[in-house]
Amino acid sequence: MSNAKVLNECQPSFAKGLWALTRRELKKWLSDPVMLVMFVLQPLIWMGLLGKSMNIGGLFSANNINLPQQIPIPGTAILYPSNIPEVVLDGAALSQMIAQMGSKIMEDNFGVVDYFSFMAVGMVSMIVMNTTMFSGMSIVWDRRLGFLDKVISTPVSRAAIIFSKILNATLRAMFQATVILAFAYLLGLKLSSTFTPLNFLGIYVAIFLLGVGLSSVFIAFSIRSTRMERPMQFIGLITMPLTFASNTFFPTKLLPEWMQAIAIVNPLTYLTDAIRHLTILPMDTAALVRDFAYLGLFAAVLATIGIVLAWKYLTK
Amino acid sequence: MIKAENLTKVFNRSLVAVDHITFSVREGEVFGFLGPNGAGKTTTINMLITVLKPTEGTASVLGFDVVKQANEVRKVIGVVPQEYTADEDLTGYENILLCADLYGIPRETAKKRALELLELVELTDFKDKRVETYSGGMRRRLELACGLINRPKVLFLDEPTLGLDVQTRAATWEYIRRLKKEYGMTLFMTTHYLEEADALCDRIAIIDHGKIVVTGTPSELKDSLGGDIITIAIRENVDVTDIIQSVENVKEVRKENGAYRVKAMKGEVTAPLIIEALRRKGYTVTRLSLTEPTLNEVYLEYTGKALRDTEESSRAEFMAQRIHLWRARKR
Numbered sequence: 001m002s003n004a005k006v007l008n009e010c011q012p013s014f015a016k017g018l019w020a021l022t023r024r025e026l027k028k029w030l031s032d033p034v035m036l037v038m039f040v041l042q043p044l045i046w047m048g049l050l051g052k053s054m055n056i057g058g059l060f061s062a063n064n065i066n067l068p069q070q071i072p073i074p075g076t077a078i079l080y081p082s083n084i085p086e087v088v089l090d091g092a093a094l095s096q097m098i099a100q101m102g103s104k105i106m107e108d109n110f111g112v113v114d115y116f117s118f119m120a121v122g123m124v125s126m127i128v129m130n131t132t133m134f135s136g137m138s139i140v141w142d143r144r145l146g147f148l149d150k151v152i153s154t155p156v157s158r159a160a161i162i163f164s165k166i167l168n169a170t171l172r173a174m175f176q177a178t179v180i181l182a183f184a185y186l187l188g189l190k191l192s193s194t195f196t197p198l199n200f201l202g203i204y205v206a207i208f209l210l211g212v213g214l215s216s217v218f219i220a221f222s223i224r225s226t227r228m229e230r231p232m233q234f235i236g237l238i239t240m241p242l243t244f245a246s247n248t249f250f251p252t253k254l255l256p257e258w259m260q261a262i263a264i265v266n267p268l269t270y271l272t273d274a275i276r277h278l279t280i281l282p283m284d285t286a287a288l289v290r291d292f293a294y295l296g297l298f299a300a301v302l303a304t305i306g307i308v309l310a311w312k313y314l315t316k
Numbered sequence: 317m318i319k320a321e322n323l324t325k326v327f328n329r330s331l332v333a334v335d336h337i338t339f340s341v342r343e344g345e346v347f348g349f350l351g352p353n354g355a356g357k358t359t360t361i362n363m364l365i366t367v368l369k370p371t372e373g374t375a376s377v378l379g380f381d382v383v384k385q386a387n388e389v390r391k392v393i394g395v396v397p398q399e400y401t402a403d404e405d406l407t408g409y410e411n412i413l414l415c416a417d418l419y420g421i422p423r424e425t426a427k428k429r430a431l432e433l434l435e436l437v438e439l440t441d442f443k444d445k446r447v448e449t450y451s452g453g454m455r456r457r458l459e460l461a462c463g464l465i466n467r468p469k470v471l472f473l474d475e476p477t478l479g480l481d482v483q484t485r486a487a488t489w490e491y492i493r494r495l496k497k498e499y500g501m502t503l504f505m506t507t508h509y510l511e512e513a514d515a516l517c518d519r520i521a522i523i524d525h526g527k528i529v530v531t532g533t534p535s536e537l538k539d540s541l542g543g544d545i546i547t548i549a550i551r552e553n554v555d556v557t558d559i560i561q562s563v564e565n566v567k568e569v570r571k572e573n574g575a576y577r578v579k580a581m582k583g584e585v586t587a588p589l590i591i592e593a594l595r596r597k598g599y600t601v602t603r604l605s606l607t608e609p610t611l612n613e614v615y616l617e618y619t620g621k622a623l624r625d626t627e628e629s630s631r632a633e634f635m636a637q638r639i640h641l642w643r644a645r646k647r
Binding site for chain 2 (some may be wrong): 010011012013016017019020021024027028031032145146147149150151152153154155156315
C-alpha cells in the first residue's frame, strides 16, 4: 500500500473524534444498569425524604393550627373601641385566617405555596452540580490505565478529548434532571400555568451551561491528579457550601447577609432560579434573561480556563 | 523510517530520563531497545509516538518531525502500549472500532478490517465479550489488533510480553513475526527480556541510564565479545596453554580450576582442531564443552551488570524512579 493511500484513508475530524469518545462514555454508562439506577435513586431518595419531611407549608395549614374553640381577649388588650370588658373570637375562623396568611407568607418567600415544589427544583440543581463534577473525574482513570496516552498517540483532535468529557458530563446531568423532574411531578410538584413542554429546552440549555463551566474546570483539575482521592475531597469540600449558600433549599433573601454575598455569585442560584421560572413559577422574562446571561458568562469564563489548562497538559 | 538525533527528555528539570540518544531504524526491520526497567525505553517510545515532547534534539518518523508534524506521524504509526488500555466495559470488537474512529477510518472499512484483525489475533470467538473477561494474553492480542487498525507503516511495541507467562509470550512472538511478514511493517520495540530481543529483533540498541551503549544485530553483538567459549580439560597434569594458543582462531586461553577456558572464533570448527593438536602431542582430552555467547553476556559486557540481577535488586530504586517520573508528569 502506498504512503499516500494510508494518509488519505485516515481523516480524523473533530466531530468524528468527539462522537467516538462520547459514545464510548455513554456505552460505559448504559452498560451498567445497576449504576444507572443508583444514579437516579440517590437524588430521588433525597428529594422524597427531605422534600416531603421539611413540610414548611404544612406549618401553616389550618389543620395544624390547634386553637381552642373560643379565644377570649381581655379588655386591657383592646385599644379601640374602648371600655369593652372582653371579646371572644371563634378559634376555627382564626385558624383559617392564619392559614391564609401562611399561604401568603409562603408565596412571598418561596414563590409557591408548597415547599416540596420549591425544593424539588433545588434538588435538580444540586444533582446537576454533583454529576458534572463526578463525570469529569473519570479522566483520572483514563490516565492511570494508559487509555489517555493511547488516545493522544492517535491523530484524534486534542479538543475532542476534552469536549467528549464535558459533553458526557452534561448529557448525564440532563438525563438525571429529566428523571428527577418527572418523579417530582408524580410526587406532587405543581407546575405553573405558563409551563409548556417546550420549557424543557430552556431547562436543558441552562443545565448545559452550568455543566460546561463546572466540568471543564473539574476536568482540568482531575487531569493533573494521579489519584481519585484528591478530586473526591475537592468535591466534598465545595458541594455543601455551594448548595446551601444559594437558593437551592431556601430563598436567598432569608439568608444572612454574608451568605447572600456568596449566593449572588453562585451559579447554582441562577440555574435553580432559571429552572424554577421554567417550571413552578410563572414565566418572568426579565429574570430568565438575567439567569441565562449569568450562566452563559460563567460557562464561557470557566470553560476557557479549564480547556486552556487541560490543553496545556495534553500537549506537554 | 525512524531517525533520532540527540533526543533528550528531562523531567522536572532534574531527572534525565533519555540522554542525547542518536539512532536510526531502517525500513522493514525489527529494531529493539533492550535495557533494564527505568533505562528510558518507554520515555523514548513516548517521544517517538508524540505523547511526550523532547526536551532537546529531534526525531522523525517516515520523514515527519515528531513535534512539528505530530499529526502526520500519528496517522502512520500504530502503538501497542505497555499497559492494557482497552476499555474493560466494552467488547473487543467495540474497542477496535473505537480505535478506528479515533483515526477517522470510514465505518465500513473499519468494520471489515476489525473482523480481519480479530481473526488474525484469534479473538473472533470472543469479539462480543466484554474485555473484562479476557485473560492477559487475550488483552495483549487485542492491543495488537488495535495498534494495527490504521495499517501503520511503523508499529511501536512497548514491552509487548511484559507480565505474560512463557507460553503466551512465545505465542505473542509468533503473532509479531506474522505481522511483520504479512504487513511488511517496520517494528520498533522495547523489552527487557534478552530472549525476546534475540528472537525477534534484526537490530538491537542496548540502553542504560538514558544512553545507548551499543547498537548492532544480535550476532554482531555476540561476535563483539570475541567469539565462543570452549572449555577443555586433559588427563595429564601439564600446562598446555601454548599448544592451544597456537591453534588457528584461538584468541585467548586461561587456566581455570584445572581446565582451560578458550575464547575462539567459530568454536564449532576450532574445537576439533584443538583436540587434534593436543592428541598429536600425546595428550588425552577428557572433557570439552562449547558455549556460544548469549545476549546476556553482551549485556553484561556493556552495562556492567547482569540483566536478571538488576531486575530484582533495583526494584526499589526503580519504583522510586517511577514515582518521581509520575510526579514529574503531573506538572
